[in-house]
Amino acid sequence: MxxxxxxxxxxxxxxxxxxxxxxxxxxxxxxxxxxxxxxxxxxxxxxxxxxxxxxxxxxxxxxxxxxxxxxxxxxxxxxxxxxxxxxxxxxxxxxxxxxxxxxxxxxxxxxxxxxxxxxxxxxxSFQKRYNPIFNLVRSAIDEGILGKITSVRYFFSHYGPYKSWKALSEEKWFFDSEKAGGGVLLDLGVHCIDILQYLLGEYDKVNGINFNTSCINMDDEDNCNVLFRFK
Ligand SMILES: NC(=O)c1ccc[n+]([C@@H]2O[C@H](COP(=O)([O-])OP(=O)(O)OC[C@H]3O[C@@H](n4cnc5c(N)ncnc54)[C@H](OP(=O)(O)O)[C@@H]3O)[C@@H](O)[C@H]2O)c1
CATH class of the missing domain: 3.40.50.720 (NAD(P)-binding Rossmann-like Domain)
Known part of the structure; x- marks a missing residue:
């Protein structure tokens, strides 16, 4: 083979x-x-x-x-x-x-x-789709067990790669705006958006706010709140 x-x-x-x-x-x-x-x-x-x-x-x-x-x-x-x-x-x-x-x-x-x-x-790598808990939640939604979904809250955060999962490179690219390309919305937001679409389908309205609490030395946002309206 x-x-x-x-x-x-x-x-x-x-x-x-x-x-x-x-x-x-x-x-x-x-x-x-x-x-x-x-x-x-x-x-x-x-x-x-x-x-x-x-x-x-x-x-x-x-x-x-x-x-x-x-x-x-x-x-x-x-x-x-x-x-x-x-x-x-x-x-x-x-x-x-x-x-x-x-x-x-x-x-x-x-x-x-x-x-x-x-x-x-x-x-x-939207690996969260393969987490059995999200499959279970999706089945429960699809089968109507949870009724009509009117609101979902999804929190996601980490302490940055050098504490959370020991990113290796001495280049320390993660907090460098040009190399990372963005802050928490790009890093973690993509996973949240993927899972919400997986569970609820397409959204038609979105608004939100990015902000930097300066907890870490980075130019991009380290906090982000986004509100989606699903079709
Ligand atoms: N799916 C997820 O949930 C998840 C979670 C964490 C990270 N990620 C993603 O995974 C990617 C890597 O993150 P990481 O945490 O593994 O970072 P990392 O430990 O810093 O690894 C990046 C690697 O890329 C290598 N590299 C840098 N420039 C290169 C070049 N020009 N040619 C070849 N190799 C080069 C580095 O080599 P040196 O060591 O020699 O510098 C380093 O080994 C990022 O895109 C990140 O967003 C995904």
């Missing part, structure tokens, strides 16, 4: 989680890893028996050009998602990209037509 040849970019905290998943999947073969710091790439390659290692800022480009990959898994800081996606599409690779897919609307507009022109699978 055919196995998918996988190359992963970004040997950080979430890269390791992707590697754990791929290494348990008999349909996948981990071929190569690319990361900015050679030591980080090597630690991951040794742990998961990945034969080829690429290091440096252009490691992802070299890897995608040199290896015959079926799948590219993208676990880099946010600002690199779109360029790596575009390169992977050019080389006809299926893509698993960490959220957020891009850091601007312009980037999404660049990705959409080239992706749609090819028969590739593109998947982003």
């Amino acid at each position: 055919m196995t998918f040849k996988v190359g992963l970019v970004g040997a950080g905290a979430f890269g390791i989680k992707h590697l754990l998943g791929f290494s348990k999947n008999p349909d996948c073969e981990l071929i190569s890893i690319a990361s900015r710091t050679e030591e980080h790439a090597k630690i991951a390659s040794e742990k998961f028996n990945i034969p080829k290692v690429y290091a440096g800022n252009d490691s992802w480009e070299k890897m995608i050009d040199s290896e015959k990959l079926d799948v590219v898994s993208i676990c880099t800081p946010n600002y690199l998602h779109a360029p790596i996606i575009l390169k992977a599409i050019e080389k006809n690779c299926h893509i698993l990209c960490e959220k957020p897919i891009a850091i601007s609307h312009e980037e999404l507009e660049q990705i959409e037509p080239v992706l749609n022109a090819k028969n590739l699978i593109f998947f982003t």
Whole structure:
């Protein structure tokens, strides 16, 4: 049976989680890893028996050009998602990209037509959809057990990557506006919006407020309240 040849970019905290998943999947073969710091790439390659290692800022480009990959898994800081996606599409690779897919609307507009022109699978990490609790809630809504839903409150927060899940890179990109591309709305809001759509369908009105409480040293919002009206 055919196995998918996988190359992963970004040997950080979430890269390791992707590697754990791929290494348990008999349909996948981990071929190569690319990361900015050679030591980080090597630690991951040794742990998961990945034969080829690429290091440096252009490691992802070299890897995608040199290896015959079926799948590219993208676990880099946010600002690199779109360029790596575009390169992977050019080389006809299926893509698993960490959220957020891009850091601007312009980037999404660049990705959409080239992706749609090819028969590739593109998947982003909205893993909460696979949490059994949300499946249960959706069944309860669909079966009418909860009656008419008039209001939902969804709270989501964390202490930042360096305390919450030990993001690895010394680049410390997460609180850097240009590299992260935004604050809490982009980081956590995308998960909330995905789950609300999964449970309730499409919304037609939205308003909200972003603010920075200055609890952490960052330019973007560290707090956000959003109100959606669902159709
Ligand atoms: N789905 C979720 O719930 C969830 C949760 C957390 C994070 N994420 C997402 O996962 C992504 C990674 O976050 P993280 O927490 O894993 O960060 P991280 O630990 O800092 O990992 C980022 C990795 O990317 C590598 N990298 C940076 N520039 C690179 C380049 N030019 N070429 C190749 N590799 C490069 C870094 O290498 P060095 O170590 O050498 O600097 C680092 O290993 C982000 O997009 C984040 O939003 C998703």
